[in-house]
Amino acid sequence: MSKLFGTDGVRGTANTAPMTAETALRIGAAVGRYFSRDGDSVHRVVIGKDTRLSGYMFENALTAGLTSTGMNVLLLGPVPTPAVGLLTRSMRADLGVMISASHNPAIDNGIKFFGPDGYKLSDEVEAEIEALVAAGVDPVPAAEIGRAKRIDDGRFRYVERVKSSFPRQMRLDGLKVVVDCANGAAYRVAPEALWELGATVIPVGTTPNGHNINDGCGSMYPQTAAEAVVAHGADVGICLDGDADRVILLDEKGWVGDGDQFMGLMAARWAAEDRLKGGSLVATVMSNLGLERFLQGKGVGLERTSVGDRYVVERMRAGGFNLGGEQSGHIVMTDYATTGDGLMAALQFLAAMIESDKPASEVMHVFDPVPQLLKNVRYAAGQTPLEIGSVKDAIAAAEADLSGNGRLLIRKSGTEPLIRVMAESEDEAVLHASVNAVVAAVTDAVGAPQ
Structure with missing residues (x-):
């Protein structure tokens, strides 16, 4: 086997x-x-x-x-x-x-x-x-x-736990919230929790039929929720994935804020309140270089792990940290939960909005990301493209081109047969050239379309 x-x-x-x-x-x-x-x-x-x-x-x-x-x-x-x-x-x-x-x-x-x-x-x-x-x-x-x-009563127990993570003296009265549940596991609990806290809820992706989970909705396709935010004049959008352990946030204009922006926001707030254990955020190698620079400016450390929220949690537990996550929207707050929780993270963002008395667009954007490009190449079972000489040469050349003004990350997906090629650089011409050169080499090696 x-x-x-x-x-x-x-x-x-x-x-x-x-x-x-x-x-x-x-x-x-x-x-x-x-x-x-x-x-x-x-x-x-x-x-x-x-x-x-x-x-x-x-x-x-x-x-x-x-x-x-x-x-x-x-x-x-x-x-x-x-x-x-x-x-x-x-x-x-x-x-x-x-x-x-x-x-x-x-x-x-x-x-x-x-x-x-x-x-x-x-x-x-x-x-x-x-x-x-x-x-x-x-x-x-x-x-x-x-x-x-x-x-x-499992879902009711969960709703009560999620609500208990929200400041007790605070309510969501007056906030209009679009919540896209991806036709997935949170299709009942997310709208219920938000409504019980006082929000005007505009539900999206809450009619699962067994086949439509993540289909043109949710965190992987925030366009649907963004259209609803603009159409209804909502204050914020919350996009969950199929099992609701990740979240992508939308401001009142429908613009997307990813996990890096949220982690930057919460790390800075918790550090200022002396709540950030270990003085560091735990994130993966995929998190943007702009996040790292922002945290440095706030005197906050950044611990990087392999991709996967379980590796983030393992590092958090080993180092005694209480905030971590992934750019993709897995947010782990061990003061409240043992794993990524999209709805709980969204409530923390709403609390930050209320406390600051600012619109989502101002609260959400905490740093300017370094331009980042990610491309995937699919390979067949038994293929080992990263061991082929031409691919190794292309990676070495790209690393040399990016040296000093960016970084290159090549990895195999842990959930799909994909080679992920990611780079960051302020020089977008070099960025695109480096990624495209590696993608071309991997594509040639596996005989697959880009």
Whole structure:
């Protein structure tokens, strides 16, 4: 069996290896065995999902595998990924499972895992589970099979937790908010939370049908929400992805503010309030050079990690930091949550707007980003384009061209068969030439269209 786990659990096209019902059943049995190894006590797991049609199939397959090892399963239904992290801890579960492919199209799906502390599993634990999947797991005797139960109030518990992160003395009265839920996991909780806090809510992407998650909406396609912001004269737009663990914000003009701008805003505010633990923000290698320079000017450090919110969280936990995230909109605030939470981050931005008494456009833009260009090249299974001599030469030449006035980042995607080529430079001619040269070399090496 090929490697199952990527940068964020297991992911792929539904009904195609590895995302088949059979594999999900084997994974369920493996994680059930791993988390019920310590004796005869009762063990439980919570399972959430987004709104993909294949979620039903994987929910049932995982439940079968887990109960076959004696685990009791608590089914939450459609809830955001951060709700699973929260409820795993609050319901004293041994394990949390989220069935979602995040921002990917509806034909994809994935399985993410949370330990009893509400944090995503480490690479080491995932490797042990993967070994159990490959070896197979014996089921428990018939009398010890686990039970499954629907939990009807999971989303309400999550809404209350999200609202508790918002300043108690503050309300959203008078604010008109567009919220685009990507036809995904937050299609009920996000509008409910905002309305309960007093906002006038204009919902977008709140009619999931199993096929339309992330389809022309949400954080990957903020144009839809931007049009709604302008059409309704809204004060701000909130764009979530399919499992609501990331957010992209829009100002009153429909302009986009990414995760870097939000992290810059919050890091500066928290540092001024002496709330920023460790005096640093944790972000990935993808975050803009402009963010790093802005933070330096505020006396705030920047810790960079590999791409993936789990790596951000691991660094935050190891270093005692409480703010981190990704340019793509994963925002992690460990004072409130164990993983990225798009809705909770959006509420923090709204609080900043209210406290400053400024429009979103002034609050959102905290630094001028260094021009950044990202292009992707798809490759086929078994290909290793980054090991080919012509590609290495093109990368070396691009690094030399950017030396002193920018940077180059080449990496393989952890969720798709893509080579990502990213560069930053104030010299946009050099920027485009460098990226295009590397993309051309990779494209030639793999024989794929750009």
